[in-house]
Amino acid sequence: MSARFRLPNGRMGSVLSFLGLSVVAGILATVAVTPAIALTGVAANSSIGMFEELPTFLRVDNLPQKTTIYAHRTIDGNDQNVPIASFYAENRENVTWDQIAQVVKDAAVAAEDPRYYEHGGVDPLGVVRAAISNVMGGDVQGASTITQQYVKNVLVAQATGLATEEERDAAYEEATSVSFDRKLKEMRYAIALEKQFSKDDILLGYLNIALFGGRVYGIQAAAQYYYGVNASDLNINQAASLIAIVNNPANLRLDMPDDPDNGAANGYALTKARRDYVIDSMLTHKLIDQQTHDDAIAAPIEPSIHDAPVGCTAAGNAGFFCDYVVNTIRNDPVFGETAEERYSNFIRGGFDVYTSLDLDMQDVAQQAIDENIPKTRFDGVDLASAASAVEAGTGRIKVMAQNKDFNDSGDAAAAGENFSAVNYNADSDYGSSSGFQAASTYKVFTLIAWLRAGHTLGESFNISPKTYNQADFKACDATYTGEYQVANDANERGTRTVMQSTATSINGGFMQMGQQLDQCDIRKAATDLGVHRADGAPLEDKPSAILGTNEVAPLTMAAAYAGIANHGLFCTPVAIDRMVKPDGTDAAIPASLCSQAIEAPIADAAAYALRGVIEGGSATASNPYDGVEHIAKTGTSDGNTTTWTTGASSKVGLSVLVGQASLPAGLDEYANLRALDLDSGSAATARHRIWLPIMEAIDARLGGDDFVTPDSKYIRGVQVAVPDVTGQTLEQAKAVIEGAGFTFQDGGTRASDATAGLVIAMDPAGGTQTGKGATITVYTSDGSQAGATMPNLTGQRSDVALQALAAAGVDTSKVTVAYTATGATVANTCVVAATDPAPGAKATISSPITLTLYSPTGAVPPTGCPQ
Template identity: 30%
Template sequence: MRKADGLFKLIGLCLLAGVLVAGMLFPIVGAAGVMSNQASETVEKTSSDLADIPPPLVTTVTDSTGKPIATLYDQYRLPITPDQINEAMKWALVSVEDKRFYEHHGVDWQGTLRAAVSNTTGADTQGASTLTQQYTKNYLINVVYRNDPIGQKKAQEQSVARKLKEARIAIQLETKLSKQQILAGYLNIVEFSRQIYGIGAAAHAYFNTTPEKLTVPQAALLAGLVNNPINNDPWKHADKATARRNLVLDRMVENKKLAKADADRFKGEPLGVVPDFPAKPAANCIGAGPESGFFCQYVEDYLIKAGMTKDQLYTGGYTIKTTLDERANHEAKVSAEAQVKKTQPYVANTLSLIRPGKERHEVVALAANRDYGQNQDQGQTTYALPTGVYNTGGAGSTYKIFTSAAALEKGVAGIYSPVLVPDSYTSHVFTGGAKSCPPTGPPLRSNWYCVGNAGDYSRIAQGATLQTALATSPNTAFVELEDRLGSTAPGIDMAKRLGMRDTMASNIGGGTVDPKADKPEKSQSQAEYYGPKGSWPGFGAFTLGFSPLSGLELGNVAATILSGGVWCPPTPIAGVTDRNGAPVPVKEAPCEQAVPEGLANTLAVGMSKDDQPGGTSATAAGAVGWNRPIIGKTGTTQGNVSATFVGGTPQLAGAAMTFKFGGGQGGICDAGPGNVRVCGSGNIFGGKAPARTWFGAMKNIMDASQPVLPLPGPDPQYMGGAAR
C-alpha cells in the first residue's frame, strides 16, 4: 500500500469513528440537533413510507358463493401475527442473523463498527445489520421501491450514509414497536425466492404447513434462505440449501437454543420440502382453471376498465366476490366443447350467459370449447374469446334485431306488419333508386349493395310479417326494411343502445381505434365507419352482421330486451372488499332505459318464434326437448366463416358463437356435434353448432332450478297489422 493511500484510509477511519460515535449518541442527543435537519427529514420521510405504504398482498377471486377460484398477486404473501411464530422459527432466525437481537435497541454498534472498519480498510465487505435494520432495508426493497430499480439499489448500497440512515430508522422503530412486532414485521416482508414473501407463504409453499407448526430443521432451512434465497433455493441447489440449514443449526447450538445432539440428528434429515416446486397458487387467472379462467380474465379486465390499475389489483389484497355460477359455467363449457373439440384447429365456440334485470345484468357464465391456459397444443388460450371482440367474421343475421328495433321505434313497421321477401334486392339508398340486382342504368355509386337470400323463401313470400321474418331470416326483407329507415344510422344507433358498445367502439378489424392511423379502417370506430359520415356510409350489409363483435355483448342485447329495454353493463362483480374487510366501491356504468319498455316487450314477442316449427333454431331446440318460451335469433356470415345464436328466457339470456380463430382457409363445416371444422366451403349456420351449444347448456341449467315463465306481452303501439 502506498503511504498516501494509508494516510487517506487513516483519516477516513477517524472520520468514520466520529460519525459512528454521533450515531451511538443519537438516542440521547438526536433531538438536540446532532444530525442535520435535512437528514432528519429524510429519515422521517422514510419512516413515514414504512408506515403508510402497505406490503403487497394476495387478491382472492371467488365465485358467487364465496368459494375462492383464483389468486392474483405480484408477491405471494400470507401475513402472520407475532403469536403465530413458533419458538423454533424465532430462534433459528435470531441465531443466524442477529444473536443480540433481544439486547440492542435497533443497532448493534459493536458489529457496525467492526464491519465499517473492515469495509473501509479494503477487507471483505461485511454487513452487521440487525434484524431491525434488515426489516427497514427489506421493506424499502420489497415494498416501497418494489417497482423502482434505482430506489432498490440505493436501499442496499454499501455506504456509510445509507447505513447511518438505516440505523436511525431502526432506532426509531425500536421506540415504537416491541421486539415481537419487529420480528413478525421482518418475517412478513422478507423474500424466500420464487415470488414467495413472508414466513406465512414460505411455510405453506416449502412445507405445506403453517408458521406455528414449523419443525426445527424446517425453521432452520427458512431462516438460512433469507441471506440469499436464490442461491440457496432447495429445488435448484439442494446441496447449498442443506449446508446453509446446517449452519443455522450450528448457530442455534452456539446461541444455546438447541442441543448439539439434536442439531446433529437434524443435520442427517432430508430437506423435506414439497416435491418438484413450491406449493403456491398460480399468480394470475391461470389458477382459475380451464373452465373458470375466462371469467376470471373478464373480472380483471372489467375492474381495470372501471379505474383500478393492474398493480392495485395484484397487490391490494382484495377479496373479489364475483357473479360466477360455477354450475352454469360448467354446463356452458361442456356444451361448447361437445360441439367443437377443444383441440380443433382454427375453430372457437363460445357461450356467454347473463341474468336480465332492471338494476343489474349479472354475468353468470363465460365458456369456450378451448381451455383457458397457455398450452396451445392442448387446446388452451388466454385470449378472452367469450368477451373480447375476437369474432372477426361477424354475427350474421342476429344484427337483424337492431334493424327491427329501429323499425319499431321509427314507426316504419310493427311485429305483425307485412314485409317484402323478394329473391333478390338492391339497396336503393345506395344506388339512387335502382331496383334490379345487380343495378342497371345510369352510373351509380361504387358501393351499391345487392343482396339475395340463402335459401328458398317462396313459402313465406306472401303474407310474411316482421315476426315471421325474424324467425326465418330472409336477407332481402331486412335490407329493404333498412332502406325504409333511410340509412343504416338507426340500426347502428340501436346496436349501441341495446348492448354492442365496446363492439361498435372498436375499429372494423375488431381492434382499438387509433385516431392517428392513416387508414380509416383503423382510425374510425365501426359506428363511425358505417355511419352517415363514415368511409362506407349506409352500407346495407350492416343488418347482416359482417363486422367483428363481442359474444358477451351480443348476449347482453338479449338481456336488455328481456329487462324491459333497460341496458346495464354486463357485470361480473358482486362485491369487493379491501385487505381490512372494508367495502370497495366499483365504478360501473349506470343502467339506462335504452328503448321504451313497450318496444322491448314487443320485440321480445317478435323474436319468440325462432325455436318453433319453421324457425331457424327449431331443430336444435327439438333435439333437447326444449319447452320454454324464449326469444331467439340465429345468424350466419358470408362464406360461413362464423355463426351465432342469441336468445334468452326471462331468467337467463346469452349468446353462442362459432367462429374461425387463428387461421385456416375457407369456411366452417358442421357435420354434427364434435365434428365442426374449417373446410373448403362451409355449411355452418346459426341454427347448427351455435344453437345446439345454447340449447344444450340452457336446458340443463334452467330445468335444474328455474320455473317456466312467460314472455312479456306486446304493446299495441309497436305491433302493427292484426294481432296473431
C-alpha cells in the same frame, strides 16, 4: 439477511471503513447505547447533530401481497366463493404474530440479531465488531440488526412499487447501494422505528417481508412453498432451514435440486451449513436444549416444493374469464391512471376479487362446447366456438367459455394447437379478438327500429329474392350506391308478415323493413343496447348491415338480448362483484350501468316476435322445452362460415357462436360449415347442441318468468283496407297505394289477356285488411293473352289471309300452314280450304293458328304458293 457491502478494496478502503464506522459507533455510544439517551434526541456534539438531521420517518406501507380471484360454486347445497387464480409480484401472505411458530422467531433472533431485545434498533457493539473485522479482513460488514434489515426491505418494497421503471430503478439503487451514507440513514430509520413500534411488531414485520428466494416473500409463503405447511406448523429443522435462506436468498434457496453447489445430490450443502449455524446459535443462546440441537443437526434438509400457480393459466376452464377480469382491471380508470399502474396495484395489492362467474354453469358450457367443437383443427378447419351468459337486470357475467385452453405465455401456439390467449367472447381490448359477423342475430335491431317507427308485426311485404338499389335506403352518415343482391336462405318467395320473417329469418323481409327506415335508427337501436364492434370501430350503417355484417363479440350480444328480455332495461356486462383489500374494506370497482335502453312496450313486442323463432322457427332446435319461456334469434353469415344462436330467458341472456378462428389450412377462404360434419353432427347446427344444455342448466338454477303479451296494436296494428287498383296503369296504382299509406312494390308483368301495362293482380288483394305501411305488390299485364275473333279466311289466297290475321292483332309467327288435296284444282291452289280455330271462334293473340291450303299434290307444298 445479514447485510454486506463493499468499500474500495485495499488497506486504505479498510481504514476509511474503520473510521466511518468508528464515527457511527461514537455517535451511537452517545445517542443509542441506552434507550434513555436514544430517546432524548440531545446532540452532544456536531457529529450527533449531523446524525439527528437525517430523516427519521419511515413510511411502512402495506407489503405487496398475493391477489386472488374467486368464482361461485355450489358445495353441499350452498353457494361458495372458491379461488380460481392468484397473482403476485411477490408471493407473500401476511400472517399475525400468533400464526408464526415460536421456533421461527427464536431462529431468526438467534442467527440474525442475538441482542435484538436489548438494543434500540442499532447494536453499537456489533458496529464496533464490524469495524474491527473490516480492518482486519478488508471485507465490509454492516452489522445490520433485524430492525435495520427490516428498514432496508421496506425501502426495497417501496421502490419496487413505484409507477415507472425509471422511478423503481432509482429508488432501488438508493435502498441497496453500498455506501456509508445509505448505512447511516438506515441506522437512523431503525432507531426511529423502534420508537414507533414494539420489538414483536418489528420482528413480525421482518418475518413477513423477508425474501426467501425467487419471488417467495414472508415466512407464511415460504413455509407453504418449501414445505407445504403453514408458518404456525414449522418444526425446528424447517424453521432453521428457512431462516438460513434469508442470509443469501439467491444461493441458499431450496427449489433448485439440480444445483451442483446447493442441490439434492449434496443435501443442499450450502443451506445446511447455514441452517446448522442457526441451530448452533439457538443452542448458544439457550433457546433449545442439547438433545433438540443434536436431533436437528442430524436431520437432512428435505424440501417439498408446492408451487403457487400464478395467473390465469391455473384457472382451468375459467381461464378466459379470468383474463377478462385482469383486462377489466387494466382498462378501467377506477383502478388507476395508467394500465401499468392499475396492473401493478392489482398484483401487489393483496386483494380478494369476488367475481360473477358461476362455475357450475361454466362446467356445463365447457362440456357442451367440448362435446361438439374440437380444440384443434378438424379437416383443416380452425373452428372457434364461444358461449357468454349475462344476467338480466344486473349485467353479471355468469358464463364465459370457449373451445380453447387458455395460455398467455406469449407463444401459445408453441404450447399446442389447443392453446390460445385470444378470448373469442370479448372485444379486442379485453381479449384480442376482432369479433365475428353478427349475421341474422343483428336483425333484431331492425325489428326494434321498425316498431319504434310505429309499424307492426302484422305488416307484410313481398320477401322474394331481389336486387336492391342501395341509393333507395336512407343512410344516416353516407349515401350508398350500387346494387345489393339479396337471397333468402330457403329461397322463400311471396308475401310474409314481419312476424313470419322474424320466425324463419327471411332476409327479404328485413330488407323491406330496412328500406322504409333510416339506417341511423337501426344503428341507434343497436347502440342503445350496448352493441358495438369488437374492434372498436363505429358500427356500419350501410344496407348490408341490416343482415349483420358488423363484427361483434358474443358477450356484447348476450347482454343486448338480456336487455330485450328484461323489458328493455339494459345493463352493461360486469365481471367483478366485489373487491376486498387486505384490511377488509372494499375497493372501488366498475359498476354495471343500467338504463331503460328500449321502451318497455317496444322491447316486449320484439320479444314476442323472438319467441316465435324458438317456438317453431329457426331456433327450435335450441329450445330446451323445460317449462321456461325463451326468446332467440339465429344467425348464419354469408357462405355459412359463422353461425349463432343468441337469446334469453327472463333471467339470463345467452349467446353461442360457432365460427372460424383462421383460414383453413392451404385455403384463401373460410369453410362452409354446412359442408363440415363433426363427430357430433353438422358444424352448422352445433350452435343448437351447445345453446340448449347451457340454457337448460341456467333455467334449472334460476328459473324464469313468462314473457308478456304486447298490446295488440304492436301485433296487428291499425288495420286498413287495401285500395283496389286493378285495371289502372302502374303509375296510377303507385299513387293510389302510397296515398293510402302503404308501400308500393312493382311485381313485374304476367301473361294476361288484359291490355298490356294495366294492373291485373295485387298481393295482398284489394279490399284486404292489413296493417298500415304494409308492402302492396302489384302485377301488370304483358298483353300476351289478349282476345281476338278468328276471321273467315276461307277462299282467300294465303298471302291475303296472313295480312288479315295481322290486321286482327294475331302474332303471325305463331301461324302454321298445312295442305290438302281434297277438292284441290289448279285454280284454287294456295287458297284457304279451312282454319283452326274456325271462323268466328275466340282466340288469344298469341294462340297457334293453322291455315289449311288446297294443293293438288297433297301434303307437298305447291310451287309458288305465296306466304
